[in-house]
Structures are given as C-alpha cells and as structure tokens.
Amino acid sequence: MSGPGLDDRVRAVVDSGRCSGCGACTLLDDGLSMRLTPEGYLRPERVGASTATNDAPAAFDRACPGRVVRAQRPDGSRRHPILGPVAGCWEAAATDPELRLRGSSGGVLTALSSWLVANGEAVATLGAAADRDEPRRTVPVVIRSRREALDAAGSRYAPVAVASHPAALDPAAATVGKPCEIAALRALASSEPAPLLLSFFCAGTPSARSTDAMLDQLGVDEPLDDLWYRGRGWPGRFTARGRSGREWSASYDESWGGTLGPTVQWRCKICPDGVGESSDITAGDFWRSDERGYPVFTETDGFSALVARTPRGLDVVQRAVEAGVLTVRPIDPDEVAGVQPLQRNRRTTLAGRLTGARLAGARLPRYRGFGLVRLSLSTARTSVRTARGTFRRVRAGAADGS
Missing domain, CATH: 3.40.640 (Aspartate Aminotransferase; domain 2)
Known part of the structure; x- marks a missing residue:
C-alpha cells in the first residue's frame, strides 16, 4: 500500500526529468529505495510496503530538489x-x-x-x-x-x-x-x-555508464581493486587499479571533459x-x-x-x-x-535555459530567491542563445541529459 500521495509526487518528478537522484525521498518512506536505471542514474523505486506518514507528501513538496530549491540567506552572512x-x-x-x-x-x-x-x-x-x-x-x-x-x-x-x-x-x-x-x-x-x-x-x-565507458576506453580487462576519479595529486588522474595491481589512468581533462561530463x-x-x-x-x-x-x-x-x-x-x-x-x-x-x-556561466545563463525549456513544454522545478533573471541581464546575448538551443533540444526530446 503506497503512502498518501507520496508515490504520485515522486513519480511525477521522476517522469518529468526533474529528479536529481539525491535520495531524500527515501527518508520519508522505508518502502522506497534508490536504484540505478538502465541509463545509469539513481532513481527512487518502490520496493516494499509504505511507511510514509500523513505529512510525508508535504515534507516531500518542501524538500525535493525536483520540486523546489530556495536560495539561502542565513544570519551573519x-x-x-x-x-x-x-x-x-x-x-x-x-x-x-x-x-x-x-x-x-x-x-x-x-x-x-x-x-x-x-x-x-x-x-x-x-x-x-x-x-x-x-x-x-x-x-x-x-x-x-x-x-x-x-x-x-x-x-x-x-x-x-x-x-x-x-x-x-x-x-x-x-x-x-x-x-x-x-x-x-x-x-x-x-x-x-x-x-x-x-x-x-x-x-x-x-x-554510471560513463564510468564503464571510461574503463572500456582504457582497456581494463580484469576485476577492480580500487577506482578513483581525482585526488592523489591535483587535479589528479582517473585511475583504475586491478586486483593484479596493474593500473590504468587518464587525465582529468580526458576523463571528465571527454567521457564523464557529457x-x-x-x-x-x-x-x-x-x-x-x-x-x-x-x-x-x-x-x-x-x-x-x-x-x-x-x-x-x-x-x-x-x-x-x-x-x-x-x-x-x-x-x-x-x-x-x-x-x-x-x-x-x-x-x-x-x-x-562553469558555476559562473551556468548561473548567469540559467534563466535563458529555463525559458527555452519551459517554452518547449518541459516541467521544471521552482527556484526561489536566486535572482536568475537579474543575473541573465549581464549575459543577455548568451542567455538568448542558450534559450534557443535549449528549446530545440527539449523539443527534440533531449531533456534527459543533453
């Protein structure tokens, strides 16, 4: 038996591409668990009877990053x-x-x-x-x-x-x-x-499939004893260590820029x-x-x-x-x-991306207090190009990661 309204809310976020895979919704219901999809992303699935309380849907609405994210203004900052x-x-x-x-x-x-x-x-x-x-x-x-x-x-x-x-x-x-x-x-x-x-x-x-792709590109041909993406130096190398002690590696630019990031x-x-x-x-x-x-x-x-x-x-x-x-x-x-x-450009052009996605019919989270429209004015031309590009990709059915 599902929780009162929780399953419908979770499903709506997942089906519309708004889920970040954070897993917080599973804290509201022990019958939900995070599972890798065939595309390689974590998404909540119902795996058992619901333990959700009556206030779980409201808590989900307040906390799920696929529904709302609020800018913070703590005292002293x-x-x-x-x-x-x-x-x-x-x-x-x-x-x-x-x-x-x-x-x-x-x-x-x-x-x-x-x-x-x-x-x-x-x-x-x-x-x-x-x-x-x-x-x-x-x-x-x-x-x-x-x-x-x-x-x-x-x-x-x-x-x-x-x-x-x-x-x-x-x-x-x-x-x-x-x-x-x-x-x-x-x-x-x-x-x-x-x-x-x-x-x-x-x-x-x-x-997760991009990690597998990276290992395939490096020719890894044995079970792994360890794998790290960065660190052990700065920025560090993507490194896989086999159980035999053999290592394969690629630079940060090659791994993140070439295979993982896309x-x-x-x-x-x-x-x-x-x-x-x-x-x-x-x-x-x-x-x-x-x-x-x-x-x-x-x-x-x-x-x-x-x-x-x-x-x-x-x-x-x-x-x-x-x-x-x-x-x-x-x-x-x-x-x-x-x-x-990346952080600077993403935040200053996000209003354009959101506008393009919304015009193309995408369902989006609500973002409160970030001043995104004001930030977009400093990069107006880029924001307009971003809106147009996002509109085309979403209309083409690419709102799943492109």
Missing part, C-alpha cells in the same frame, strides 16, 4: 550573486600532507571529516566512497576515523545518494553531500536540529545551485587560471576555495584553523567566482 551566502571565504588546504594529497583539491573536506570525528564534535561523518565489492560504483559511507576519511577522499563523478542514508539527518553527525542533497536535508531538518552540513562545488552527476543528467543542467549554498561549509577547487580566466589543469599541490555560509560553519572553520587542521588565506569571493567559469 552576505549574499554573493554567484557563490550564495558568505560568512567567510578563504584559499585553504589541509595541513596533513597525506590528507591534502588524497583530496580532490586541498583536502579540506577530508581533513574536516577526520577532525570532527577525532575531537568528538560528530559521532560520525557521512560521505561517499567507492563500493568495496565493485569499485566502479559509489555508495554512501559512514566515517569514524582518519583512515576511513582517507579511504573516502576525492571526488566521485558517479551517481550516489548520500541523502538516502539513515544517518543523513542525525543531529549528532556531519553530512558531506552534493548541493541538491544538502538543500533537501536542510529543508527536511527545518523543524529539528540539523547535522553539520558540508558540500562542494558540483558540475553535475554523470551516468553524460551529466538533465536535472543538473538546470540546477541553480552548483555551489552548495544550503550548507554550513562548502569547499571547491581554487583553480589556477590562464590569461582568459579558465582553469589550468597542470598537476601541482592542491588548493581549495573554502566558504563558511553560516555562523556555525564559520565557527567550525575558525576552530579547525586554530587546531592546526587547516591552513587558510582570506580571499574575496569574486576571486573564487573568477576561477569557477
């Missing part, structure tokens, strides 16, 4: 048009050289995950890591030690539903998740103590928040850039852009610095936006 709320902004890196090396940029989230557990501020940190049995897939993991934080270090450019884990709303824990997951958890926790929420700059979720799902391409503004703390790459302002992917020591968004997040960062966990240099948020062209 100022709002940046690209980065969202900012209470503090730094160039940062983990002081522990192994944590920094393993991390995708400066190892900041890995260092915080380890430190929060070690000093007793969190009973655990929830994150994502390679599936031990099948490393080409990614699963939520609970981190309770430095060793487990190291094992989970590095970006995972693959579907994972951290917000589906039962610990995702544990107020005694910390959760590291994609921006959509953190937005959903923030909304669900609005009436109760929330875990410390950490996020990262996100370019979108590729299909399969990012449709919902991510209409995302207003790739910078995790619903979090307490967000980290991302603080790229070195060329004369055009575009990132340079030469291997070097990693640096993170670190943004505290709430007083709670600011307090955590300041104490982590005092404890010697992080080394930081204050920077202007404009510096971060300047070396994140």
Whole structure:
C-alpha cells in the first residue's frame, strides 16, 4: 500500500526529468529505495510496503530538489550573486600532507571529516566512497576515523545518494553531500536540529555508464581493486587499479571533459545551485587560471576555495584553523567566482535555459530567491542563445541529459 500521495509526487518528478537522484525521498518512506536505471542514474523505486506518514507528501513538496530549491540567506552572512551566502571565504588546504594529497583539491573536506570525528564534535561523518565489492560504483559511507576519511577522499563523478542514508539527518553527525542533497536535508531538518552540513562545488552527476565507458576506453580487462576519479595529486588522474595491481589512468581533462561530463543528467543542467549554498561549509577547487580566466589543469599541490555560509560553519572553520587542521588565506569571493567559469556561466545563463525549456513544454522545478533573471541581464546575448538551443533540444526530446 503506497503512502498518501507520496508515490504520485515522486513519480511525477521522476517522469518529468526533474529528479536529481539525491535520495531524500527515501527518508520519508522505508518502502522506497534508490536504484540505478538502465541509463545509469539513481532513481527512487518502490520496493516494499509504505511507511510514509500523513505529512510525508508535504515534507516531500518542501524538500525535493525536483520540486523546489530556495536560495539561502542565513544570519551573519552576505549574499554573493554567484557563490550564495558568505560568512567567510578563504584559499585553504589541509595541513596533513597525506590528507591534502588524497583530496580532490586541498583536502579540506577530508581533513574536516577526520577532525570532527577525532575531537568528538560528530559521532560520525557521512560521505561517499567507492563500493568495496565493485569499485566502479559509489555508495554512501559512514566515517569514524582518519583512515576511513582517507579511504573516502576525492571526488566521485558517479551517481550516489548520500541523502538516502539513515544517518543523513542525525543531529549528532556531519553530512558531506552534493548541493541538491544538502538543500533537501536542510529543508527536511527545518523543524529539528540539523547535522553539520558540508558540500562542494558540483558540475553535475554523470551516468554510471560513463564510468564503464571510461574503463572500456582504457582497456581494463580484469576485476577492480580500487577506482578513483581525482585526488592523489591535483587535479589528479582517473585511475583504475586491478586486483593484479596493474593500473590504468587518464587525465582529468580526458576523463571528465571527454567521457564523464557529457553524460551529466538533465536535472543538473538546470540546477541553480552548483555551489552548495544550503550548507554550513562548502569547499571547491581554487583553480589556477590562464590569461582568459579558465582553469589550468597542470598537476601541482592542491588548493581549495573554502566558504563558511553560516555562523556555525564559520565557527567550525575558525576552530579547525586554530587546531592546526587547516591552513587558510582570506580571499574575496569574486576571486573564487573568477576561477569557477562553469558555476559562473551556468548561473548567469540559467534563466535563458529555463525559458527555452519551459517554452518547449518541459516541467521544471521552482527556484526561489536566486535572482536568475537579474543575473541573465549581464549575459543577455548568451542567455538568448542558450534559450534557443535549449528549446530545440527539449523539443527534440533531449531533456534527459543533453
């Protein structure tokens, strides 16, 4: 027996291409579970009897990123048009050289995950890591030690539903998740103590099939012992290690730019928040850039852009610095936006993309408070071209990731 109205709401989001695969809806009903579709994306499926309460549909309407995403304006922060709320902004890196090396940029989230557990501020940190049995897939993991934080270090450019884990709303824990997951958890926790929420700059979720395609291109011909997409250097290489110890790898530009990135799902391409503004703390790459302002992917020591968004997040960062966990240099948020062209361009042209998709008949989430129309005025010509291109693709039936 399905929950009162919940199944219909979930199905409408999935069928219209608005699902991000965050998994938060499964927290409302134990009979829902996240499953990979044939296209390689995570989507909720009913696998058992419903446990949904009568208020589950309203909670879903409030929290599902496929229905609504709200810009955040927490007390103690100022709002940046690209980065969202900012209470503090730094160039940062983990002081522990192994944590920094393993991390995708400066190892900041890995260092915080380890430190929060070690000093007793969190009973655990929830994150994502390679599936031990099948490393080409990614699963939520609970981190309770430095060793487990190291094992989970590095970006995972693959579907994972951290917000589906039962610990995702544990107020005694910390959760590291994609921006959509953190937005959903923030909304669900609005009436109760929330875990410390950490996020990262996100370019979108590729299909799991693109990881398989990458392995095929590299000629991987044996079961895997490990697979990492980045880290172990900055930006790091896509690397697969077979059970024999043999390794295959490709550069970040080859893997993300050539194979993984082109399969990012449709919902991510209409995302207003790739910078995790619903979090307490967000980290991302603080790229070195060329004369055009575009990132340079030469291997070097990693640096993170670190943004505290709430007083709670600011307090955590300041104490982590005092404890010697992080080394930081204050920077202007404009510096971060300047070396994140994807996030900058996506937000400033999103109004055009949404207009084109809507005119073509696509059903879209509601985005509240982002000022997208105002931002589009700074890139009017590009926004118009984006609207036209999106209109053509959606009309051609390509609102599934193109």
